[in-house]
Amino acid sequence: MTVSDLRPGPDAPLPKRVAVLSFHTSPLAQPGTGDAGGLNVYVLQTARRLARRGVEVEIFTRATHSSQPPVEEAGDGVLVRSIVAGPFEGLRKEDLPTQLCPFVAGVMRAEAGQAPGHYDLIHSHYWLSGQAGLVASEHWGVPLVHTAHTLAEVKNAVLTSGDTPEPESRRIGEQQIVDAAHRLVVNTTGERDELVGYYDADPADIDIVPPGADLEQYTPGTRRGTEQARRALGVAQRSEVIAFVGRIQPLKAPDVVVRALAEIVRAEPHRDVRLLVVGGPSGSGLERPRSLMELAEELGVAERVSFLAPRPPSELVDVYRAADIVAVPSYSESFGLVALEAQACGTPVVAAAVGGLPTAVANGRTGLTVDGHDPREWARVLGSLLDDDELRLEMSRHAPVHAAEFSWDSTADGLLASYAGTMASYRARRAAATAS
Template sequence: MPSVPPDDRLRVAMICVHTSPLDQPGTGDAGGMNVYVVELAQALARQGSEVEIFTRATSSATPEVVEVSPGVSVRHITAGPFEGLDKNDLPGQLCAFTAGVLRTEASRTAGWYDVVHAHYWLSGQAGFLAADRWDVPLVHTMHTMAKVKNAYLAPGDHPEPRGRVIGEEQVVEAADALVASTPAEADELVDMYGADRRRVHVVPPGVDLRLFRPGDGDPDEVMAAERVRLGLPDGPLVLFAGRVQPLKGPDVVVEALAAMRDAGRTVPTLVVLGGPSGRPTALRELQALAAQVGVADHLVLHPPVPRTELAGWFRAADLVVVPSHSESFGLVAVEAQACGTPVVAAAVGGLRTVVRDGESGVLVRGHEPARWGQVLADLLDAPEERARLREGAARAGASFGWDEAASAMLEVYREARDVRRASLAAAHRPTA
């Protein structure tokens, strides 16, 4: 681990309004962002910083402060009712949430926090005020963007409201630094939101390479052992891991199974590892679709699992699918590859960077089920090609590390601090 200069030992206020990093990813609003926030915070702490994560309390039983690991804590702010609030209801609670954040700082020594790092636009709104009040830089990571999602809307999905678009534009204008996960996301910030490119920084997220790694020994033997342990069937097996919602596209793979059957190809088992998001009926709707197209016997639904167990599910699969309609990064794709499992992903957003087409997996243009069925069938019928992709997947996954991401983020924090100081100095410079 690189040595840490004294001025890098920052106190960071991370803001994550709508979902706690303590929540189980894969259901509700919890997903890759939850993992991103807690993993980045812990990596920053390993390099000497202190990170306090502010999130909205969703249960009266949750302690006000939870120590996650040395140097990292999660503070739950009461803002509105604990239960029953949809993410779309949260803008009305931003005033109460921000007041709770400001009260926390008010109990500290003056100048306690060095930087505010907000995640998602709701947090950016709260972070905007906090950074302004504390006179520290605002660093913002979008994670997803309304204009991008609306441009690639999944069938049956609802467009993001105009209020979110306006809120995102305000945060882009206010932020001292914007963090994108890939060059493609950086371009979207500039082209679609008019961001100042000088303030846009690309910092690829990482993956816990101690947890997500290939198994020891022959990959086929590892796969067989994992399937026995998890109670999964023999034969071709494809895994989808994530929230079950239109944006993530699990319906595309279900219909691809039917296309494979109609083309006379072997139909694999599709394991969907995740919970409903947005609509509580999402799982039943996916089951109904599988029954409608005649592949219900090939669909296995399983609740999301803790991250300590997720790597085994990746190693048990022949292929992992990420058919998202838009994806700023695609953490599942990185984690699966780090386990040595090839990924078949939609050629959208950050997935075009994360998945090395023809080397660690295959990128599929569009969401036509027949095309997806052909790609999956061809790979499942080609064990030598899958073996080659396994090796490439492991190499690709191993290139992402959280310590490297934290080092790069510290550089962003320092530059944002310098930008803010220069701006304040210019504002107070006497005119001739």
């Protein structure tokens, strides 16, 4: 069902307290480096919005620093519980499955210290959390809602040079979750179709709830504000600016934008065009953390590329406002929050036509989508949009209007409706089983 179809009835049960599982990355981590990204933003923002609606949310994650307190507040009604599971540092993402057992044990201990029925529902994020959620759901007698965010079958289908395939153990784990979870929540119809096609999921068990953007934080800037943002970033006012925001790893394809920049410069050497890369190495990108810098040097555009560290929303908004275009060239994206945030700031987006990006970007109206990842085609699209001031201005006007259709408040409403339906069907099945 789509979010517009998710409407709980007047007697539908709503959860009082939800346990959210985010095993492999903390919602308090800075997005853009390590394993922190859109999932972190999703978990934290939806938790805060659910709390505003009277639902207490407790987020379970793995502790990554010895100084971390076991429990932290992440807003009114939102607690983050950091469970010690394995070494605090130096544990690769590929090795995280070995720490699922201690993580599950820590989650179970936390629940055991509460009154019976403390949690009404579990919402797990990513396949590792889903595995933990299967155990907790069985022991607590509450339904499990799962959001995959990314899928092994989909990532392997678009594997790019320099990236490593997802292991078979992950695919098997995802299949187990799809078969056993009481509800699957996805971002788009395309993601629903991938679950059905690759994992034989039942469409009736899938709810479509698009993610959102923080529309209070990400807003269009004034001309003076844009000038100030450029000064703060060390960018000349007359420069043409392309921005890439995200983790530096092959899947996100930042190299495509660097190569496209080189193509633009090769055709017009005197053109004053620059690229801002905001993010840190992640995943297989950790093996060669300087590879993107080396590529820029090799292509002769190093002086035109600025590498900036990941930054909080209060500073990231300046990057979006300073850019003429934000590029999202990923090989796979379940949705693409960067595209939404940029448009909320009034910046047109050029994005790969993959995953949820064609939904996040209104092609021809708020930005452009590109088929494939040929740097020459990306150079042509980026260059033509930079050349067309009138079209960019029109897209800048439409972009915030389009982004306003997606908000975290709307996402929270969709999740609440999905939770209510899941709890109602779960209780009905249990009652029927008891009666028989």
